[in-house]
Every structure is written in structure tokens, then in C-alpha cells.
Amino acid sequence: MRKNGHPPNTVVYNAYMNGLLKGTNSQKVEEIFERMKRDHCEPSTETYTMMINLYGKVISGIYLI
Numbered sequence: 001m002r003k004n005g006h007p008p009n010t011v012v013y014n015a016y017m018n019g020l021l022k023g024t025n026s027q028k029v030e031e032i033f034e035r036m037k038r039d040h041c042e043p044s045t046e047t048y049t050m051m052i053n054l055y056g057k058v059i060s061g062i063y064l065i
Helices: 010-022 026-038 045-059
Strands: none
16 A cells, blocks of 8 residues: 555554454554554544553553563
């Protein structure tokens, strides 16, 4: 997408982060979230819900960042 001059939108970022969350790559989810903000892509309620769930799992020890 980016190569064609079209930056990813919120839906694309959310789908990517959701796929990463199904694995154990929590650090990558944080990196993608930061990239999303750098690209001036507005996080949605779904985005923030994913991040809250991620941090809840980190605190409970399921994921390590």
C-alpha cells in the first residue's frame, strides 16, 4: 500500500495488530501502534480496546514487552 502512495488506514492497522495479538508478538503491536500515530492515522475505539487488552495481558504475565 505504502509503495503505491497510499498509507494504511485504521482498518488495516487494526487488522494487522489483531493478527499480531493472536500470536505472542506484543512488542510489535506497540511498534505498529506508534507507527499508526506517526502516520497521522486516527486510532479507533477498537484500536484502544486492543491496546488496553494487550496491557492487561502484560500485567497479568501472559505477554512480555
